[in-house]
Amino acid sequence: MQHLSIFPILIPLLFGAIMLLPPISRDASSQRIASIIGTLFIMLSSAGLLFQVATEGVQIYALGGWQAPFGIALVADKVSSLMVLLTGFLSFAIMLYAVSGQDKGGAYFHPLFMFQIMGINGAFLTGDIFNLFVFFEVLLIASYALLIHAGGKQKTQAALHYVILNLVGSSLFLFGLGILYGTLGTLNMADMAVKVGQLEGETATLAKTGALLLLVVFGLKAAMLPMHFWLPKTYASASAPVAALFAIMTKVGVYSIFRVYTVIFGESAGELANIATPWLWPLALLTIAIGTIGVFASPGIKTLSANLVIISSGSLLACAAINSEEATSAALYYMVHSTLASAGLFLLADLMARQRGKAEDRFVRSRPFVQPRLMGFGFAILALSLVGMPPLSGFVGKVMILQSTQSNAQTMWLWPLILIGSLAALIAFSRAGTTLFWRHNGSVAAEAEPAKPSEVAGIVLLLLASPLLVLFGGDVSEFTQQAAHYLHDINASAYALLPGVAP
Structure with missing residues (x-):
């Protein structure tokens, strides 16, 4: 089906727009039904797109029939289609949780949720770096409103910091794009990859400035040190469905780093x-280290989850710095694992907080859980997975990352930090x-309610x-190995996408 590549963007756009119109906008039940159907359609269309890419190869969708590099193109390859399916599955699971009542805290939760999914999927599928900026803005504008969903002083303060930082990041993004367009004459990623190797002298230096500005922007999105400080408070203060959806937000930044600095500024980029x-290697290691310290200092489950997101971002950035097919393959596997496990922990932390009374998610004595077996089983699975204990996916992902190191120096630096980070998470x-499960006072809190089926x-x-x-x-x-090979092969990821251009 030739239009399948645009469905993961078009479906959330249409459902979000429909839910803004009466009578659906005034009926909470209709909005919930529409959101469940919409996220289900997104997940199914994403799965269909992944199957189409796996069987037929890369899918290029030229909007308006204008071929690259002159028109706006969507590129569905094994990397982007995997990330789109991850987003679809995550959004469906989160929406099942949200429709139980977590969406009541503020207006327009469901349309904003859809618009953010649209922005995330667009960022993964776009083949043009300017439209990457456009989709970044779509997802960010939706996230600004979702962050203050349900209100409160803490949410407003975290949202203010988040908005200011991202506005600065958006400005830097535009400056970087302007510099790169001025030196290369194009913003199509494949065309940029072909032309960047021809730059020399002052022009190459100018293009390097633009490329490093983009690295700052993507590093901010990925919570790379020293631009990580916004994440723990922002994620811990957000409502549970929003925090769980935000688990993939840092992955958009990491994905952009892989896409831009492997395809455009990779091995074939000449002087660049x-x-x-x-820059990536030391900052990635420091990001893992600061996330480990944050894990030790976390006063509650939500903050602990947020700091584990920082560790996972540092691990993925280390793979980007290693810059090999093995490291990229490991990063893609670990990205899927860490996104889903982190989102699950944010949702579980919310259930725990609601069943512990005034103690909420803090590590203090409290009343016992209403459903201790359910809480304990979920906590154990997620803890073992995020720590990286066998036989769950966290262990496989971390082993793949450790095995991807290519030199003694890389092994000497990365292995201890990954292992110490896992030990910190275990502790x-x-x-x-x-x-949470042994230090209790009194009986079950009167206001505590059991978890709803959804x-x-x-x-x-x-x-x-x-386990799957x-x-x-x-x-x-x-x-993931095939996807990594595609990303590192300039002939496949650039020349093959440009009609009439030969390597």
Whole structure:
């Protein structure tokens, strides 16, 4: 089906627009039904797109019939289609959780949720770096409003910091794009990859400035040190469905780094080849280190989850710095695992907080859970997965990352940090489990309510992802290896997408 590439963008756009119109906009039940149907359609169309790419190869969708590099093109390859399917599955699981009542805190939750999905999918599928900026703005504008969903002083303060930082990032993005367009005469990623190797002298230096400005922007989105400080408070203060959706937001930044600095500024970029590596490597290691410290210092489950997102971002950025097919394959596998596991923990933390009374998610004595077995089972699965213990997907992903190191120096620096980060997570989860499940005062809180069936269904879907990633690990890792090979092959990721251009 030739139009399948645009469905993951078009479906959330249409559903979001429809839910803004009466009578659906005035009826909460209709909005919930529409959101469940919409996210289900997004997930199914994303799965169909992945199957089409796997069987037929890269799909190029030229809007208006204008071929690259002159028109706006969507490129569905194995990397982007995998990320789009990840977004579709995540959004469906989160929406199952949200329709139980988490969407009541403010107006327009469902349309904003759809618009953010549209922006995320667009960022993954676009073949033009200017439209990457456009989709960044779409998802960011939706995230600004979603962050203050349900209100409160803490949410407003976190949202203010988040908005200011991202407005600065958007300005830098435009400056970088202007410089690159002035030196290359194009913003189509494949065309940029072909032309960047021809730059020399002052023009190459100017293009390098633009490329490094983009690295700052993508690093901000990916929570790379020193631009990570906004994440823990922002994620911990957001409502549970929003925080779970935000688990993929940092992955958009990481994906952009892989796409831009592997395809455009990769091995074939001449004087600008691998310009991001000298910056990415030390900053990635420091990001893992600061995330590890944050894990030790976390006062509650939500903050712990946010700091684990920082560690996962640092691990993925280290793979980008290694810049090999093996590292990229490991990063893609680990990206899927960490996104789903982190989102599951944010949702579970919300259930725990609601059943513990005034203690909420903090590591202090509290009343016992209404459903201790459900909470304990979910907590154990997610903890083992995020720590990286066998036989769950976190172990497989971390082993793949460790095996991707190419030199003794890389091994000496990355292995201890990854292992110490896992140890820190193990200690933090052990402390959390001891407090949450064994240190109780009194009886069950009077205001505590058991989890609703749709909430349990959403969390169970995310819990099942980890064992399934291991059960089908061979097929998944083979797919990620093929995706990584495509990304590192300039002939496939650039020349093949430009009609009439030969390598």
